[in-house]
């Protein structure tokens with residue numbers, strides 16, 4: 408089967424930018440699994456599902472059809488045919504996504520969908536549980552980290568109307584939920600290579616991952 412690069416790590420560690428860069432350099436496809444959890448959350452908000460009620464989320468999570476493209480130059484994401492690429496980055500979705508992603512039934516559905524898309528491989532897949540759950544047999548597993556401050560600074564540079572401090576507090580809250588949930592928490596997979604990107608440029612990190620793939 409084809410090459411699979413699994414890219415995991417906390418928010419703002421550089422998963423999306425690095426994964427897209429690696430996919431482009433090697434002519435591979437790219438899958439953003441976080442976008443699928445965001446799309447599910449967007450749909451739940453649209454429907455008015457009570458996100459404090461895991462049973463309500465579980466009962467409805469089979470309804471939306473979530474389609475994710477795999478082009479590293481323009482990752483498409485649709486829910487029941489509606490383009491949600493912009494809406495899933497809004498603050499309301501970011502604030503709610505970790506609660507939705509903690510529901511086991513949501514994970515079962517989205518992991519199945521992710522495995523369908525991964526298929527025979529030749530893809531870079533980013534998320535929180537790719538090396539541990541979605542693709543434990545991945546060719547290369549990378550665990551990206553960076554200091555909380557560096558991650559907040561990077562995210563703040565991308566978003567208007569926030570501060571580094573507010574960003575850092577919000578990311579800490581989400582990382583805590585993602586690392587402590589009962590089902591498939593964020594953790595480093597067996598065989599993963601940890602890459603601390605705090606003091607590296609994006610280009611340096613991409614080069615490092617490319618060298619791991621070529622080994």
Ligand code: ADP
Nearest residue numbers: 418419420421422423424561604607608609612
């Ligand atoms: P994640 O997907 O883990 O949340 P992103 O790739 O969305 O992370 O965000 C990382 C941001 O930080 C991007 O804007 C990227 O250009 C910037 N950045 C700066 N330095 C680095 C680095 N060394 N590695 C990765 N990203 C970096």
Ligand code: CDP
Nearest residue numbers: 418419440441442444504505508534535536
């Ligand atoms: O870009 P950022 O790192 O901020 O977040 P993301 O990758 O878009 O993921 C959003 C949220 O989805 C995460 O905070 C997790 O709660 C959840 N997620 C997950 O549980 N498992 C994955 N494989 C990917 C994302």
